[in-house]
Amino acid sequence: MKSFITISNAIFAVFIFCLVAWCCGHENIDAAPMEKTEKEALYSAVQGFVGNWWNGSALYPDPCGWTPIQGVSCDLLDGLWYVTTLNIGPIHDNSLVCAKNLEFRPQVFELKHLKTLSFFKCFVSPKRHPIAIPSNSWDKLGGSLESLEFRSNPGLIGKIPISFGALVKLKSLVLLENGLTGNIPTNIGNLINLKRLVLAGNRFVGWIPDSFGGLNELLIYDLSRNTLSGPLPLTLGGLTSLLKLDLSNNQLEGMLPSEISNLKNLTLLDLRNNKISGGLTKSFQGMSSLEELVLSNNPIGGDLMSLEWHNLHNLVILDLSNIGLTGEIPESISKLERLRFLGLSDNNLTGKLSPKLATLPCVSALYLNANNLTGELTFADDFYRKVGRRFGAWNNPNLCYPVGLVSASHVPYGVKPCQQQPTGHIA
Numbered sequence: 398m399k400s401f402i403t404i405s406n407a408i409f410a411v412f413i414f415c416l417v418a419w420c421c422g423h424e425n426i427d428a429a430p431m432e433k434t435e436k437e438a439l440y441s442a443v444q445g446f447v448g449n450w451w452n453g454s455a456l457y458p459d460p461c462g463w464t465p466i467q468g469v470s471c472d473l474l475d476g477l478w479y480v481t482t483l484n485i486g487p488i489h490d491n492s493l494v495c496a497k498n499l500e501f502r503p504q505v506f507e508l509k510h511l512k513t514l515s516f517f518k519c520f521v522s523p524k525r526h527p528i529a530i531p532s533n534s535w536d537k538l539g540g541s542l543e544s545l546e547f548r549s550n551p552g553l554i555g556k557i558p559i560s561f562g563a564l565v566k567l568k569s570l571v572l573l574e575n576g577l578t579g580n581i582p583t584n585i586g587n588l589i590n591l592k593r594l595v596l597a598g599n600r601f602v603g604w605i606p607d608s609f610g611g612l613n614e615l616l617i618y619d620l621s622r623n624t625l626s627g628p629l630p631l632t633l634g635g636l637t638s639l640l641k642l643d644l645s646n647n648q649l650e651g652m653l654p655s656e657i658s659n660l661k662n663l664t665l666l667d668l669r670n671n672k673i674s675g676g677l678t679k680s681f682q683g684m685s686s687l688e689e690l691v692l693s694n695n696p697i698g699g700d701l702m703s704l705e706w707h708n709l710h711n712l713v714i715l716d717l718s719n720i721g722l723t724g725e726i727p728e729s730i731s732k733l734e735r736l737r738f739l740g741l742s743d744n745n746l747t748g749k750l751s752p753k754l755a756t757l758p759c760v761s762a763l764y765l766n767a768n769n770l771t772g773e774l775t776f777a778d779d780f781y782r783k784v785g786r787r788f789g790a791w792n793n794p795n796l797c798y799p800v801g802l803v804s805a806s807h808v809p810y811g812v813k814p815c816q817q818q819p820t821g822h823i824a
Contacts, residue, residue: 429461429473429476429477429478430458430459430477430478431459431460431461431471431477431478431479432477432478432479434507435477435478435479435480435507435508435509436453436459436460437504438504438505438507438508439453439460439469439480439483439504439508440452440453441502441504442483442502442504442505442508443466443485443493444502445499445500445501445502445504445505446485446493446495446496446499446500446501446519447485447493447494447495447496447499448496448499451493453466459478460478460480461478461480462478466493467492467493468482468483468484468485468488468492468493469482469483469484470482470513472510474510479508479509479510480508480510480511481510481511481512481513482511482512482513483505483508483511483513483514483515484513484515484517485515485516485517485519486515486516486517486518486519487517487518488515488517495516495518495519495520495521497522497525497526498526499519499520499526499528500528501528501530501531503531503534506534506535506537506538507537508538509537509540509541510541511538511541511542512541512542512543512544513542513543513544514538514542514544514545514546515544515545515546515547515548515571516546516547516548516550516553517546517548517549517550518548518549518550519550520547520550520551520552520553520575521550521551521552522551522552523551523552523554523576526552527552527553527554527576528552528553528554529553529554529555529556530547530553530555530557530558530577531558532558532559532560533558533560534560535558535560535561535563535564536560536563538564539563539564539565539566540566541566542564542566542567543566543567543568543569544567544568544569544571545561545564545567545569545570545571546569546570546571546572546573547571547572547573547575548571548573548574548575549573549574549575550574550575550576551574551575551576552576553575553576553577554576554577554578555577555578555579556577556578556579556580557572557577557579557581557582557585557596558582559582559584561582561584561585561588562582562584562585562587562588564588565587565588565589565590566590567588567590567591568590568591568592568593569591569592569593570585570588570591570593570594570595570596571593571595572595572596572599573595573596573597573598574597574598574599575598575599576599576600577599577600577601578599578600578601578602579601579602579603580601580602580603581596581601581603581605581606581620581625582606583606583607583608584608585606585608585609586606586607586608586609586610586611586612587608587611588612589611589612589613589614590614591612591614591615592614592615592616592617593615593616593617594609594612594615594617594618594619594620595617595619596619596620596623597619597620597621597622597623597643598621598622598623599622599623600623600624601620601623601624601625602623602624602625602626603625603626603627604625604626604627604628604630605620605625605627605629605630605644605649606630607630607631607632608632609630609632609636610630610631610632610633610634610635610636611632611635612636613635613636613637613638614638615636615638615639616638616639616640616641617639617640617641618636618639618641618642618643619641619642619643620643620644620647621643621644621645621646621647621667622645622646622647623646623647624647624648625644625647625648625649626647626648626649626650627649627650627651628649628650628651628652628654629644629649629651629653629654629657629673630654631654631656632656633654633656633657633660634654634656634657634658634659634660635659636659636660637659637660637661637662638662639660639662639663640662640663640664640665641663641664641665642660642663642665642666642667643665643667644667644668644671645667645668645669645670645671645691646669646670646671647670647671648671648672649668649671649672649673650671650672650673650674651673651674651675652673652674652675652676652678653668653673653675653677653678653680653697654678654680655678655680656680657678657680657681657684658678658680658681658682658683658684660684661683661684661685661686662686663684663686663687664686664687664688664689664711665687665688665689666684666687666689666690666691667689667691668691668692668695669691669692669693669694669695669716670693670694670695671694671695672695672696673692673695673696673697674695674696674697674698675697675698676697676698676699676700676703677697677699677700677701677703677704679703679704681704681709682704682705682708682709683708684709685708685709685710685711686711687709687711687712688711688712688713688714688735689712689713689714690709690712690714690715690716690717691714691716692716692717692720693716693717693718693719693720693740694718694719694720695719695720696720696721697720697721697722698720698721698722698723699720699721699722699723700722700723700724701717701722701724701725701726701727701730701741701746702724702725702727704727705729706727706729706730706732706733707729707732707733709733710732710733710734710735711735712733712735712736713735713736713737713738713759714736714737714738715730715733715736715738715739715740716738716739716740717740717741717744718740718741718742718743718744718764719742719743719744720744721744721745722741722744722745722746723744723745723746723747724746724747724748725746725747725748725749726741726746726748726750726751726754726765726770728751728753730754731751731753731754731756731757733757734757734758734759735759736757736759736760737759737760737761737762738760738761738762738763739754739757739760739762739763739764740762740764741764741765741768742764742765742766742767742768742789743766743767743768744767744768745768745769746765746768746769746770747768747769747770747771748770748771748772749770749771749772749773750765750770750772750774750775750776750796752775752776754776755776755777755780760784761783761784761787762784762787762788763784763787763788763789764787764788764789765789765790765793766789766790766791766792766793766811767791767792767793768792768793769793769794769795770790770793770795770796771793771795771796772795772796772797773796773797773798773799773815774790774796774797774798774799774803774809774812775799775802777802778802778803778804778807781803781807781808781809782807786810788809788810789810789811790809790810790811790812791810791811791812792811793812796812796813797812797813797814797815797816798812798813798814798815799814799815800814800815800817
């Protein structure tokens, strides 16, 4: 019995010792100091964005202690706190809001362990307070920065600094919906660790740099909603890890390169609203991972019969509206069992519609309007009930629906009833 009590007391003593050590350890972490130059750089940088009224005096013992700044995160290195994340703008409810007349102070580049830097709705006045991204000093963050984002900043003007090419550890570069202009620097192609490149919603001009073809770690590639021109670079075929490619809403031209077939992992390809021509490439047939293929509003031309659509068995969205298609709609499209949206409107398609199109198990929107389709619509009443007005067949002058096969409440919009043959009389 005595030995049992002795062992119990020993275990209890060890437990108390560990608990005290754990608490003291956490107390030391919370109370760890921030290097003086680091704190001064952070406070000055934040003041530049939110105004001199802010001086950090309410923070105890420092920005990484018990009362941290919302949007600022730190890591403990060699017993000292260093800033690793700096998010400026109304990202959270209690985030620091940017001043109207703000400045990008050079002290930002003194945060030598910074990994993430982002600005959201911070530079908002392009007429009264336009501001450009600093052109120099980005090399100072080249050894640490992994994510750089400027989102929804219409007052952010000027060009992408060439010095961004020094950010060799960058994994994510997002310049989304700003007021940026000019050409995209070719040395962005040197950032071989990039997994996400989003330059959408600006006013960039010129050709897409061929150098981007070396970004073989890239997963997300979005240059949409700019004024980019020229052909699609053949080097696109080198982006073999790519999952999403969005180049929509530009002025790109020329043919679809056959090298696009190398993108075996691609799930989204969006090229809508450009000037691409030259017909549908058979290279699509090898891209079996595609879930969304959007080519609408391009003068592409071509014939749907030229492709074996059943190879694209993962397609969920297929939008080929207004691309100058001719010929008939192949029955093989009815084998795309995951398809939810099929857009073939505003083309020059002819022939009769296969009733198998209405048997697609997942389809909820089917637009065939403004073509030259002919004959009777032999789709079942259940199909019209399911899709409703999301079935478009109007503006096909020689298309009709058989009276009696479709209930009055589900008559396809804009389609005329088929004329019944008159009954003959025996004399």
